[in-house]
Amino acid sequence: MLSGNPSGPRRSPVPTPDPAVHDGLPGGIGVSRLRVYDWPAADGLRGGTPHLHLTCTEGYTVVSGRGAVQTLTPAGFRQDPLAPGALVWFTxxxxxxxxxxxxxxxxxxxxxxxxxxxxDAVLTLPPHLLADPATYRAAVALPADGTEQATEAAARRRRDLAVEGFTALRAATGAGDPEPLAAFHRAAAALVRPLTPAWRERWHTGAAAAAAATDAQLDALARGDASHLAGARVRAEQPAERGRFGMCGRLDVYGTGA
Known part of the structure; x- marks a missing residue:
């Protein structure tokens, strides 16, 4: 079961980054290349695992192929087509x-x-699998040293469970009952609460550092100081990992942090 200080988690000390320097991707974002699963689900659609993020906005730019992104919020269900050149993002x-x-x-x-x-991602599993972190982790885990076939089978099982939960949430929301979706939000927040101190450290050295660098650079320019331009540098990356089983497909992952 969940534990912790009921008044909220204590913040861990974090290092203070140089306010004028940030060499991660713009704004401290992450980027990956995703080949979406083509596994059929119970409803006949092929694709990935429904989930949400609790602190991150996500965007898609379509490289090739076609498909759609289905979304569900308290405002209802929506489906946006995806084709080359499309840009879609959500909060x-x-x-x-x-x-x-x-x-x-x-x-x-x-x-x-x-x-x-x-x-910072919680799958839309049926409610009994969201009861506590241990139960949830067991339901979504992929084998650490499994074969390709075993890892694919585990990824498909968790995808199918998430589609089952998503289908129920979509039906309830469409019928005018907001409580199942609200209950999922509460369960998701409870699952990630113990992780938030570590998230804060990552945010502090990533997106927050990127914003602080811009702030410091604007202050310098307002003083007529362009010294930070002498520290200009270039980074180039190839994928640090290719074909990893993700929630929605096979991922090529880049090391783009500061």
Whole structure:
């Protein structure tokens, strides 16, 4: 079961970054290349695992193929088509599900690089699997040293469980009953609460540092000081990992942090 200080988690001390320097991607975002799963689900649609993020806005730019992104918020269900050139993004709390209608490949842009990898994503599993962190982790875990076939099977099982939960949430919301979605939001917040001190450290050295660097640079320029320009540098990256089983598809992951 969950534990912790009922008045809220104590913040851990974090290092103070140089306010004029940040060499991660713009704004401290993360980027990955995603080939969306083409596995059929119970409703006949092919695609990924429905989930939400609690602190991160996410965006898609479509590289190739076609499909759609289904979203669910208290305002209701929505489906946006995805084709080359499309740009779609959504804020924290938006449940989203990628649908693959033919070789869908996208670039994913994620606010607060590192937070989703540190747990800022909760799958729409049926309520009994959201009861506590241990139960949830067991339901979503992929085998650490499994074969390709075993890892794929585990990824498909958790996808199917999340589609089951998503379908129920969509039906309730469409019928005018907001409580199941609200209950899912509460369960998601309870699951991630113990993680928030570590998230704050990642945010502090990532997105917050990027904003602080801009603030310091504007102050310098207002004084006529351009000394920070002498520290200009260039980074180039190849994927640090290729083809990893993600929630929505096979991921090529880049090391883009500061």
């Amino acid at each position: 924290p709390g938006t449940i989203h599900r990628l649908v693959n209608e033919g070789d869908l490949t996208i670039h994913v842009l994620m606010q607060n690089s590192g937070l989703p990898e540190a747990g």
